[in-house]
Amino acid sequence: MAEKTTFRQAMERLDEIVTKLNSNTLELEEAMKLFEEGLKLSRQCETQLKRFENKMNALMVDEGEKKDV
Known part of the structure; x- marks a missing residue:
């Protein structure tokens, strides 16, 4: 997410990231990328x-x- 996102957009993306990370179906590399994106957001x-x-x-x-007065 290079462009500046609104608070709502960032929270929605964080929710997506958490859901994906909780699914336990990601490869480690993808999970690390999502985790890093989540920290930035x-x-x-x-x-x-x-x-x-x-x-x-x-x-x-x-x-x-x-x-x-």
Whole structure:
């Protein structure tokens, strides 16, 4: 997945990868490729979640400041 994927796309692909890995029908090489892809997607999702969380916190602080005025 070279192009930037959305959070939803990444989660759907992770679900596919987990299903394939759990099937125990893959050759070791293919399983390792999927595992590596899954790690990259997992890190991408974690980064996106942290960015969204920071933005939500900033919005909540901004909204709190406006209410105090």
